[in-house]
Amino acid sequence: MGPDPDIVALATRLGLTQLTYRSFDRPAMPGRPAPQDATPSPAEVVEPTPPMELPLPAAVPQPAFAQPYVPAAVPQPAFAQSYVPPTRPSVAMPPLAAAQVAYAPPPLVAAQPAPAFPLLVQALSRPAAQQPEAAAPSGAQPFLNLRHAVPGAARQAEY
Amino acid sequence: MPLLCLSSPKGGVGKTSLAAGLAFALQRAGRQVVALDCDPQNALRLHLGMPIFDGAGYIAQLQNRPDWRACLRTTPAGIALLPYGETDMRGALATASAIEREPELLAAPMRDMLADPSLIVLADTPPGASAVLSVLAPQASLVLAVLLADAASTALIPDIESGRFLGRGTMGSLLGPKLLIALNQVDRASRLSVAAAEGVAAHLGPRLAGAVARDEAVAEALACQRPVGLHAPGSRAAGDISDLAAAVLRELPPPAPPPAPAPQPVSSPLFPWVRQ
Numbered sequence: 001m002g003p004d005p006d007i008v009a010l011a012t013r014l015g016l017t018q019l020t021y022r023s024f025d026r027p028a029m030p031g032r033p034a035p036q037d038a039t040p041s042p043a044e045v046v047e048p049t050p051p052m053e054l055p056l057p058a059a060v061p062q063p064a065f066a067q068p069y070v071p072a073a074v075p076q077p078a079f080a081q082s083y084v085p086p087t088r089p090s091v092a093m094p095p096l097a098a099a100q101v102a103y104a105p106p107p108l109v110a111a112q113p114a115p116a117f118p119l120l121v122q123a124l125s126r127p128a129a130q131q132p133e134a135a136a137p138s139g140a141q142p143f144l145n146l147r148h149a150v151p152g153a154a155r156q157a158e159y
Numbered sequence: 160m161p162l163l164c165l166s167s168p169k170g171g172v173g174k175t176s177l178a179a180g181l182a183f184a185l186q187r188a189g190r191q192v193v194a195l196d197c198d199p200q201n202a203l204r205l206h207l208g209m210p211i212f213d214g215a216g217y218i219a220q221l222q223n224r225p226d227w228r229a230c231l232r233t234t235p236a237g238i239a240l241l242p243y244g245e246t247d248m249r250g251a252l253a254t255a256s257a258i259e260r261e262p263e264l265l266a267a268p269m270r271d272m273l274a275d276p277s278l279i280v281l282a283d284t285p286p287g288a289s290a291v292l293s294v295l296a297p298q299a300s301l302v303l304a305v306l307l308a309d310a311a312s313t314a315l316i317p318d319i320e321s322g323r324f325l326g327r328g329t330m331g332s333l334l335g336p337k338l339l340i341a342l343n344q345v346d347r348a349s350r351l352s353v354a355a356a357e358g359v360a361a362h363l364g365p366r367l368a369g370a371v372a373r374d375e376a377v378a379e380a381l382a383c384q385r386p387v388g389l390h391a392p393g394s395r396a397a398g399d400i401s402d403l404a405a406a407v408l409r410e411l412p413p414p415a416p417p418p419a420p421a422p423q424p425v426s427s428p429l430f431p432w433v434r435q
Contacts, residue, residue, distance in 0.1 A: 117382035117383055118383060119211065119381065119383070122211040122212070123211055
């Protein structure tokens with residue numbers, strides 16, 4: 001069995017100059033019965049094929065780029081040419097205090113005790129009306145996206 | 160008396176908050192104000208101190224032709240109020256259809272209100288085109304369209320100028336000179352808001368009646384059910400609304416002078432039986 005021509009072509013393309021084709025011989029077809037006696041007789045012993053000199057692969061012609069690629073300039077409208085991006089005024093660092101003062105962040109507005117807002121009290125004074133079940137599809141959970149706003153609301157939303 | 164219509168081509172611009180603030184500022188300027196809520200949201204009453212579960216009103220009952228004087232409520236802020244009244248979607252649609260079908264349902268009582276020269280009627284109309292606005296605008300001395308200082312509101316200015324908001328043709332020519340713009344919630348810390356406000360001001364010129372700064376005091380005033388001028392008189396928004404009220408007053412006809420006292424019959428000392 002000679003070398004597989006496909007393997008030869010592949011080896012040629014890969015630039016391999018020395019190959020032993022024995023290991024690349026076409027495999028036996030799956031339906032072909034295997035030989036009963038694996039030990040070859042001395043008459044059947046075939047000398048290994050000597051390494052074969054393969055021709056060097058032909059150089060693949062590469063497209064010649066005259067110059068490195070430069071993207072074409074897209075014409076800009078007139079207003080874009082006169083557009084000057086706004087610049088932030090440079091802010092000078094305030095002088096650091098000589099003595100390190102314990103920094104106390106100002107209290108957030110929300111952290112301050114809120115006065116009693118009468119409208120909120122009125123609106124929330126009555127118990128929520130029971131919604132008819134037909135209003136929501138069966139099995140649908142109410143969408144309460146309060147996780148980020150109200151701590152502990154995630155469990156409420158899940159249950 | 161003059162009729163001032165607050166309107167807007169789009170919702171969510173703070174029109175009702177501004178209506179409450181303007182009503183209070185006009186009253187502080189010495190004018191007697193009747194605030195008429197024509198918006199089915201029925202929210203103007205909340206700004207002026209009415210309890211949330213008090214559903215009495217006027218426009219919602221308009222098909223029954225109620226007496227508007229009997230529906231007047233005096234609010235804690237001292238402003239006479241005609242609330243819209245409690246309704247649902249079907250009721251609001253029926254009322255709007257009735258007004259569209261028979262404009263005199265609203266036009267006749269409005270003429271009756273306007274016959275009193277000592278009052279200013281401030282009507283808060285629903286956002287966008289509405290049957291109420293189409294009836295009230297021809298009787299109005301001034302239509303104040305409220306916009307925000309943002310891109311969406313600025314994009315509506317061509318609609319206002321082309322007449323798509325208040326009508327074209329005769330209606331447009333009648334209402335065009337009455338239309339002024341007020342910018343609400345101008346945020347000086349926002350580059351876009353400042354750019355929009357400056358651009359709109361340069362574009363509209365004297366048709367821009369004023370601008371009101373974005374102010375937390377406005378939201379808190381509603382939560383406390385008071386006009387912002389009463390809740391936080393020193394706030395930036397209260398000052399802006401006061402300036403806007405002054406600009407509005409310059410456009411409105413002056414209040415009617417008090418009626419001259421009727422000459423008392425004086426008997427002549429010489430001829431006491433002759434009345435002079």
